Amino acid sequence: MKLAKYQLSSGQHGVARVEGDHLIPLDLSGGQYRSLFEILESDNPYEAADFLSKAEQIPLAQVQLLPPIDQQEVWAAGVTYKRSQQARMEESEAAASCYDRVYASPRPELFFKASPHRVSGHGQPLRIRADSKWNVPEPELTLVLNTHLQLVGFTAGNDMSSRDIEGDNPLYLPQAKCYNQCCGLGPWITLPVGMPPRSEIGIRLVIHRGGKIIYDGRTGVDHMARTFEDLIGWLGRDNSFPTGAFLLTGTGIVPETPFTLHKGDIVEIKIDGIGTLLNPIVQG
Ligand code: DO4
Numbered sequence: 001m002k003l004a005k006y007q008l009s010s011g012q013h014g015v016a017r018v019e020g021d022h023l024i025p026l027d028l029s030g031g032q033y034r035s036l037f038e039i040l041e042s043d044n045p046y047e048a049a050d051f052l053s054k055a056e057q058i059p060l061a062q063v064q065l066l067p068p069i070d071q072q073e074v075w076a077a078g079v080t081y082k083r084s085q086q087a088r089m090e091e092s093e094a095a096a097s098c099y100d101r102v103y104a105s106p107r108p109e110l111f112f113k114a115s116p117h118r119v120s121g122h123g124q125p126l127r128i129r130a131d132s133k134w135n136v137p138e139p140e141l142t143l144v145l146n147t148h149l150q151l152v153g154f155t156a157g158n159d160m161s162s163r164d165i166e167g168d169n170p171l172y173l174p175q176a177k178c179y180n181q182c183c184g185l186g187p188w189i190t191l192p193v194g195m196p197p198r199s200e201i202g203i204r205l206v207i208h209r210g211g212k213i214i215y216d217g218r219t220g221v222d223h224m225a226r227t228f229e230d231l232i233g234w235l236g237r238d239n240s241f242p243t244g245a246f247l248l249t250g251t252g253i254v255p256e257t258p259f260t261l262h263k264g265d266i267v268e269i270k271i272d273g274i275g276t277l278l279n280p281i282v283q284g
């Protein structure tokens with residue numbers, strides 16, 4: 001089952017199940033569950049959504065999908081794939097060994113990525129910082145965690161990154177990673193029962209410029225050097241999440257140097273079991 005947040009042209013918005021090319025809105029007027037977050041907090045989100053389903057359908061083409069987030073924090077793991085370790089060592093002469101060490105260390109790299117207002121959903125713009133000249137999208141399988149850090153769903157994430165800022169000095173990582181419109185999430189959340197086995201989850205990044213595909217790369221979760229449970233366990237050490245969390249699990253695709261995004265590019269992230277997250281790129 002897939003759960004989405006949507007808005008109609010009238011401005012009316014809601015939560016819905018996604019079935020093929022249409023939405024089945026959920027009735028949240030009863031007060032038992034008032035938001036997507038509260039459904040994800042329930043003992044059985046699948047049954048809760050099934051129970052709330054209205055006898056009504058809206059074509060997906062008639063809605064604007066919203067990011068499938070309420071008040072959760074967004075965190076990200078880094079250097080969880082060999083390709084990310086190699087690319088980071090290449091961009092950061094001064095601190096190459098940091099990336100080498102973290103790839104092999106028991107403690108993973110985890111960083112705060114975004115608050116909800118910095119997140120864009122499917123079709124909404126993602127930003128290149130005005131003070132950066134080398135930028136890439138990072139396509140990442142994203143774990144949806146409830147307040148007990150239980151894995152209650154999956155979505156696609158785009159961990160937009162300014163490689164020149166991070167490469168200059170790793171202490172600049174928060175500026176390379178966290179700014180307005182820095183994170184894509186969507187198009188919706190797939191509940192765990194709807195996902196393929198982990199070893200079969202493929203991830204694809206396609207970048208369009210001027211109507212042409214200028215980059216097309218693939219990886220799979222089977223290339224990830226860590227397990228979801230390991231990352232969640234470290235995230236939860238002496239850390240509480242009273243509004244739940246999203247955890248991007250790191251990128252296994254980094255376009256070759258000197259590729260950089262331009263404003264006007266369209267980025268598509270396709271993840272098996274979820275679907276396609278598409279975002280146009282803007283720069284201030
Ligand atoms: O070490 C910097 C960030 C790494 C990252 O975002 C990734 O590997 O996906």
Ligand code: MG
Nearest residue numbers: 138159250251
């Ligand atoms: Mg990343």
